Amino acid sequence: MLAYAGFISQRRILVRKVSKTRPSRETSFGFLIQTLARMLDAKMKAELKKIGVSVKLFTALMVLSEEDGINQRKVGERLNFPEYFTSRNIDALVEAGFAERQPDPESRRTYLIYLTIFGKAKAAQLPPIVKRVSNEILTNLSDLERQQIITILQKVTSPNLAAEE
Amino acid sequence: MLAYAGFISQRRILVRKVSKTRPSRETSFGFLIQTLARMLDAKMKAELKKIGVSVKLFTALMVLSEEDGINQRKVGERLNFPEYFTSRNIDALVEAGFAERQPDPESRRTYLIYLTIFGKAKAAQLPPIVKRVSNEILTNLSDLERQQIITILQKVTSPNLAAEE
């Protein structure tokens, strides 16, 4: 996942003092995104820990709660995961008792992934957490700004989708 | 760094087909940020490779090009790196011949980090790359939208700084 995501949980947290002359990195789009990504990751990690779910499993759990019984490749597609990563992700999901691999009646080389009862119960707990963390992060933004950032991010991450509106 | 950053360079790139029913993750702030972070990381990786710099070294190189001769802890502070990460980062920077550790006249337990001539030359090549990648990513946005996203991201990542304006 994001590199250096552990920066929140380290023994000594390093806090930057506010300076008047802003270094270029603070106005750099890339730096801002990376910083934000790590903030999010750290917060999610902390919240998910409370219900015994790792960030690693979280995204796959979300996908499966929306589309149960799809094959592994599709799970990876939804999340832009490389194949090897999805493979290990599902392994972990199965090992945690959240999901099961069922043989695909259509093809002997694919498995269909189904959430277990336990997995579904966990998945049901996720949306409130996502909402809570988002709100925390976005706390200083107005409603308009929240709309703006979502729209803009959609445009940037999938131009064709955004154009459809 | 960001997890799964390698998704661009894998053998078979998995492209999601556009669907009409948008799953919740596509409107999720967290998912959008993570996706964007990985896009950025992959693009930077590719561009930096051309001049023989890794993403890992890139950020530290940027910091040092703005503030030469600071100690290791400060480099880490600027980038929100954990200490162990900064330590190994500077190691790599030194090993690559980009920087040198000089004894701090004020304290025997700190080193001051200086870019070498070679390091400075590399650092000088970075800003155009940053600009190019940013522009590529933001290509579908209007000038207004670009301003908006930067402002909003600053507000989110450092609320106190943003409030100063």
Next chain:
DNA sequence: CTGCAATACTTGCATTTGTAAGCTATGTAA
């Protein structure tokens, strides 16, 4: 000046990651 905490930085070790190569199954073109 002594002891104890904090600072600055490093490192051993277990886990996680990325890459490339692998395996089996399916599709397809001759």
Next chain:
DNA sequence: TTACATAGCTTACAAATGCAAGTATTGCAG
């Protein structure tokens, strides 16, 4: 029907990462 590419998934191995514990230096209270 056989060969050869592709799809779906896995895995060995090397490198990178994160945590906890380490060293050495400095500051500071008594």
